[in-house]
Amino acid sequence: MAADFSLNTLHARMASSTSALIIVSRPVDPDCIGTARALRWLLAAQGRTASITCFFSIPSNMADFPGMDEVRVAQPESFDFTPFDLFITVDGSSWGQFFGDGWHSILGRLNMERIVNIDHHEPEEIMQAIPGQCLNIKTSSTAQVLYEHLIEPSGLTPPAGIADCLYRALLYDTRGFRNEMHTGAYRFAEALIALGADHAGAVDVNFDMREVQYLTWAIQHTRFISDLGVMLLVIDAERQAELEALLGKDFLDFDAIYKETIQRQIAGFHYGIILTDKLDGSVRLNWRTRGYGSHLAIAGVARKAGFRAGGHRNAGGGSFAGSIQDAQARLLEHLRRELLN
């Protein structure tokens, strides 16, 4: 089994490491942070030193996540990687999710043999580059991968605070057991509750008012394309200026309610797509697909339309090199081709 081979490699790498760097992914969310904190605890409990680094800014909705003070935010270009003998990337499948757009030159400074990846996304370029060093299991969350393959077999008991982080990761990635349900997710949840995870605290969500403002704005700007069952939100330069005036520079951090309540929840609309002009000659793609029933995988259609695409089948993202007009036209053309033929 590939997983066993990777697990052995992972154990060997961890056993020979004295100072590990755990690198979290973009989007910075409860799964990557919760998993990173639990991994750091596990390594410490085994007598090893590890630190957690994030090469992106922390979104405002993650500022209150328990233990965020353990996460060091840094610039990858000026970061000193030399004190570390192991690099563990968690909860992402492509290099840019960890090292940003300049990932290629960053990788050139690292010993590729000292990188291991722990993840639950569709395998992508990291798997292609270092297949024997990836613990990639298709399951609810990277937190569950870590728990089942490293924490539980270690025989060590995580403290309540760590169980709580893992529980928040599980709830976030499954949106409260609605999506990405895989074998063992409830068992994992039950184990975390027994270890002291605070369920009431984890589900006590108070949305930022800006999420409501984003939702209102986004609904008004969404194109409901009935014959395709597609909801398309295009955020071009002009609309970005509008959003920035409304919500500030980090307006993209406030799309959670829209994504969860609109994108895959409206009868007759199976695909929720957002195209955002990155204003650097490229376009960001995000999608949510209804998980129930037989629907197209957007990643495949997007790739045919010239996008890079990855993530999960029903929730993912990607990018397009070119104008937002071209991105939109090509994606719609290919969606039409696939959906109406």
Ligand SMILES: [Mn+2]
């Ligand atoms: Mn995840």
